[in-house]
Amino acid sequence: MNNSNFKILFVASEVESLAKTGGLADVAKALPLALKEQGFDVRIVMPFYKSINRREQAKSIASYQSHTIGFGISELKIADVPVYLVEHDDYFLRDELYTENGHGFADNGERFSFFSQAVFPLCETLDFKPDIIHCNDWHTGLVPFLLEKQYRGSEFFKDTRSVITIHNAAYQGIFPGQQFAKLESQLNIDELYEDHHAVNMLKTGIRFANKINAVSPSYAAELLTHLGSHGLSDILNERADDLSGILNGCDYSDWDPQTDPYLPSNYSQSDMSGKTVCRQSLQIKVGLEQNDVAIFGVVARLTEQKGFHMLIEALEDFLIHDVQVIIVGTGDPKLASQLHQLSQQYPQKLAFIEAYSNELAHLIEAGSDFFLMPSVFEPCGLNQMYSLAYATLPIVRAVGGLKDTVIDYDQNPEQATGFVFEQPSGQTLLNSLRRALLLYLEHPDAIQDMCDRAIQTRFLWQDSLPQYTELYKQA
Template sequence: MNIVFAISEVEDLVKTGGLADVGKALPLALKEAGHNVAIIMPYYQAIRVQYDLAEACPPQTLFTAGQVYHFAVRQLSWNDIPVYFVDYPDYFDRDGLYSSAYDAFNDNGERFSFFSGACLTTLQALSLQPDVIHCHDWHTAMLPFLLRNDHTGFFAGTNSVFTIHNAAFQGVHPLQEIPFLRHHPAILPLVHGGYINMLQTGIEFADKITTVSPNYAQELLTNLGSHGLHDRLVTRQRDLVGILNGCDYTQWNPATDSFLPENFDSKNLFAKKRCKQVLQQQSRLPEKEGVPLIGMVCRLTEQKGFGYLLPILDELMDHNIQLVIVGTGDPSVCMDLGEYAHNHPDQFAFINGFSSEYAHLVEAGADFFLMPSQFEPCGLNQMYSLAYGTLPIVRSVGGLKDTVKDPGADADKATGFVFSEPTSEALLSCIRRALLFYYEHPARFRDMQIRGMDTRFTWQDAASRYETLYKTMLKN
């Protein structure tokens, strides 16, 4: 099949979050499976300073009723996959990838609506007729709408897939701030109160809709889980599929991880003790091998469960544990964590920042990894934790529910500890249950570590499921 990814970020090229992991891993896995894969993304300033790329075709012009856009298309061969960049400096030659909600002028709606239209113009200019255009999140959510309303005939054999990575981010903008769409003849039915919801548009117009775990697909059919879009998703339920993201085990493998002081695997966990010792040293905690150490690496936001965690920190400090939290985000959360770390220097370390080396060391050196998320479409850290023999403590939401098994559900398949209720009390009870297991059942604890390390969530499996989905859409 001929498959084109329209996406806003790809790891190795430019990245702000987990979307970029998918933008790298899934195209590579599909290419490995024998398909013709190409990627289209914006030519950001961050890419421009890395690569001085030649134009892939003559300069292009995109006409709308409100404006004329002249742009270039640049090309890079990346892991033998052609990547085409939409080069429109007014929108993409700037610091950062996205305008922030705190910026005085947020033009994300105009920038990425234009990008969606430019993707279709680029494909025509390159004479590249895909069987499938795979769009990702609100940044490319207008593309299925534009594809459905394309009357050139060039895309008669093309279908669209739209993947929702996180329904909390919907791309809601006033239509008047989007000259590219403002005069489109089919746009008015999509406008409500003067605003257009890009994510909702992608849901309505894509041929198939996917998301990043089976359980999150079910949560999207509820008002809470979909952040208000459940009515639209329920009407498209037959076209909605949850496909679990994979894990890049070339980067997250304790047997080869260059960030670790010593490597280990499921057949020999001895070096994990050394990793714990170094983590304690670098976190300025006492070196106590027999004290359970709980790690957490994440953005410091409400979504990650700090509303559940902060109220119980005093009670957690009553236990014989150590806690290391690494991340940046909400200033009020940072202040609270900093205060607790100051008051409990022998038990609690807070690192206000992020580094890949520290993230890997926490995964390897901790005994437990904490993810008490409000919602978690897929989650990757629980997969990393399993690979490193660090038992996840998670809330039963999204991909966390799909990937972590509690001993209460099936002791022979258990890989971590799971709680359901969105309360501090439920989180505290789950942590206490994990601590009791650590102290009273060391042999079973080790069995769970080994079971987790031998568990695999591969991009090859994910690609196979996407391949099956694509084939159901092929037009003769």
């Protein structure tokens, strides 16, 4: 395959450095950039949100209008990858990407079916004939359906194939059928109807994409089980031959303690003194005393997925020890209020910052000794990869990508890079926290060895690219 002749349209609802609410954005930037480096002709398409960074630099390049759909197309670049922004003020000129006052917009189904629909005239207008349309998560789930049912017969798209990557199957985009009424009338939307005429956008993508992948091998395996499939095991088992798991890479150009511009002092394996500076600066920033107790950090969306119910239960006992816990996150207001309450109870030991802050996220990765991810499920997880790169030992549950990326101290002391536990309970998490703390206090040499291994661990996109290339070929 001559890469430069191979055209990939990467369709995503968020892209790091332009608009981000979670890990999907990290991948939607890093993977296209890695593909571009291999010479592929890759372009990204996403909605033109109000909050897009560098909004004023976006260049309007075209517009499209038919009897059913109209939108503008603007362009920005990330490195030398073009990013096409679908401009439709009614749908996308809103303060947030998906929600308002903590609730999803009522018309999210309509917004993202519009976005999925816009992909095709956008390609035609820009005369970009993709070999692969690479979709991501529920927001883009209608694209494979539209490709098969509306465009398969067209000259322009007759050779185009689709791939859908599942970053998080818990979010499926299930909306009432009326929200899809603006799709072409000749399309048979009825065939997508489930109970009460609802459409499941992720399931639609899984049904119609030529190939499907999940963001880690373990998550792909879990998706075939009742327990781990978020209710999608039937359709995924039907498509099992086309499903694979490809581990995400980590973007070390954004996450490297040697060059990280957010850190007050950079550091590396050969000179870790900067990590102490980061630690002090973190303590000052979040208002904790500057002493040298073990620091446990968390950066996450406040959702059940991230295991906050286990964490809160475990912290109630763990905070009697001489430790500091620093949590940064936004999301579920109930979880936020529980965390605020707990931090008022232990003001010297627990700092909870309810904010979305890139700067704090980087500082926590650098300034903590341990990083907590007690997830209920975790398709891949990126923060544990960032932690490893910053010599901050992850404490994770053995699930999805966490299982594929962290080696437990008790299981394999010679190669360990963190602490891994199985049972999803506050008690087992508490045991792991104590296990880590005990080692920190009594065997600093063992902790040092683990940090040395952690900081050298690499999850490179270059290692995952051959698998994506193979997926494209098979599609």
